[in-house]
Amino acid sequence: MTEKTLTPPPHTEPVVFTRDMLDWLPWIEPMAEQDMTERHFTSLVDASRVKSPYFRLLARDPDVLEARTRTDKDIFYNPEAGLPRAERELAAAATSRLNGCIYCASVHARFAATYSKRVDDVQRLLDEGVGAKLDERWDAIVAASVALTALPITFGPQHIERLRAVGLDDAAIADLIGAASFFNWANRLMLSLGEPATQG
Amino acid sequence: MTDVIDTLVGIAPGSKLDAIRANRSEARKHAQASYTSLFEPRDPGSVTADERHAIAAFVAGLHGEPKTDAFYAAKLPAGLSAAVAAEVAAAKSKGPYGRFPKGPLSAEDAPGPTWKVSDAGRKALGSRLPAAFEHTHMLVFHPRDAAAPALQALLNAGWSTTDIVTISQLVAFLSYQIRVVSGLSTLASSL
Numbered sequence: 580m581t582e583k584t585l586t587p588p589p590h591t592e593p594v595v596f597t598r599d600m601l602d603w604l605p606w607i608e609p610m611a612e613q614d615m616t617e618r619h620f621t622s623l624v625d626a627s628r629v630k631s632p633y634f635r636l637l638a639r640d641p642d643v644l645e646a647r648t649r650t651d652k653d654i655f656y657n658p659e660a661g662l663p664r665a666e667r668e669l670a671a672a673a674t675s676r677l678n679g680c681i682y683c684a685s686v687h688a689r690f691a692a693t694y695s696k697r698v699d700d701v702q703r704l705l706d707e708g709v710g711a712k713l714d715e716r717w718d719a720i721v722a723a724s725v726a727l728t729a730l731p732i733t734f735g736p737q738h739i740e741r742l743r744a745v746g747l748d749d750a751a752i753a754d755l756i757g758a759a760s761f762f763n764w765a766n767r768l769m770l771s772l773g774e775p776a777t778q779g
Numbered sequence: 780m781t782d783v784i785d786t787l788v789g790i791a792p793g794s795k796l797d798a799i800r801a802n803r804s805e806a807r808k809h810a811q812a813s814y815t816s817l818f819e820p821r822d823p824g825s826v827t828a829d830e831r832h833a834i835a836a837f838v839a840g841l842h843g844e845p846k847t848d849a850f851y852a853a854k855l856p857a858g859l860s861a862a863v864a865a866e867v868a869a870a871k872s873k874g875p876y877g878r879f880p881k882g883p884l885s886a887e888d889a890p891g892p893t894w895k896v897s898d899a900g901r902k903a904l905g906s907r908l909p910a911a912f913e914h915t916h917m918l919v920f921h922p923r924d925a926a927a928p929a930l931q932a933l934l935n936a937g938w939s940t941t942d943i944v945t946i947s948q949l950v951a952f953l954s955y956q957i958r959v960v961s962g963l964s965t966l967a968s969s970l
Contacts, residue, residue: 582934584927594882606927607940639941640824642816643948646809653805660802678875679923708887730874730920731843732961739969749970753799756962757806764955767918768947771925 590776596705598688605773609635624648654757662754665694673724674762677709682775716745724759782811787846788963817949826945829856838953840867841919847957862903874920910936918950
């Protein structure tokens with residue numbers, strides 16, 4: 580029997596990039612909590628994610644979800660060396676801005692603003708897009724994220740040189756590559772399996 | 780167990796990039812686990828190995844990163860190689876393009892085509908893969924054009940909701956893996 584997509588309940592679609600908290604409404608059916616096995620619960624990694632329709636949908640393929648989530652957490656949360664966390668989040672927000680994922684951009688712009696305390700610069704990235712002028716270091720990080728996200732991929736030695744010139748070492752550059760690349764994964768899931776909605 | 784990213788970038792044990800990747804050992808391990816769970820799954824469900832490899836070769840072909848392209852092309856079932864190569868040649872584009880929700884962002888709209896598999900491709904790829912390829916093209920080049928009817932097209936072609944999750948993860952994971960290979964290769968050549 581052919582399954583049907585879901586019709587989201589009445590909601591307001593966000594039409595600008597924002598740091599506000601948003602909801603996410605799935606277009607296909609997440610797992611029901613009562614149908615989830617131990618394996619499905621484990622794949623969420625954080626037990627509280629059982630409340631999220633996004634994670635209960637991805638739990639339909641639990642091995643991939645768990646591996647995705649553990650990759651994500653190490654790229655963004657591992658505090659050891661490399662790129663400061665604020666700037667990993669900046670790369671995530673810039674990638675999401677370019678791909679057009681309003682939901683992902685909202686989450687990671689909030690994190691970037693919180694860790695960096697540069698609320699106005701983060702908001703300018705959301706408002707003006709990836710061409711916004713922030714400062715030399717942030718512009719180099721955004722430009723590298725853009726070059727990794729574009730197709731064909733245009734990331735080249737000139738981006739590495741520019742990142743080194745603003746103070747990134749090799750470990751930081753590798754983190755930036757990880758963060759921007761990971762959001763090319765996350766954006767595609769968020770954009771294609773459901774839609775954002777404003778809260779309240 | 781061979782690490783696909785290390786292999787494709789050419790990261791030798793003891794090298795500088797090996798040490799850098801070792802600082803993110805969980806990300807390294809689970810990027811590889813993502814690959815394994817997509818291409819050597821414990822439970823393949825109802826997405827066959829040939830279907831997974833056909834979609835992967837199509838994604839890698841569209842990105843055109845030479846090392847990942849060769850890696851996934853080599854895993855294609857012989858009967859599908861020519862058909863996938865022909866669709867890649869016809870489908871290759873630039874991205875990301877697409878429309879934003881109507882409003883202030885409409886000024887940034889970059890509308891572009893919705894790509895369709897050729898008639899010859901439709902014959903060669905069988906009943907379900909053409910819909911998956913068309914969805915894949917959207918995910919790769921213009922993901923912000925995604926909408927519920929695109930998922931209904933997959934359901935109508937015979938994919939289940941769970942299959943859609945697997946296919947979406949496969950395309951999205953490769954969008955990550957290919958960029959990591961490209962980025963780290965560039966970094967490796969400038970160390």
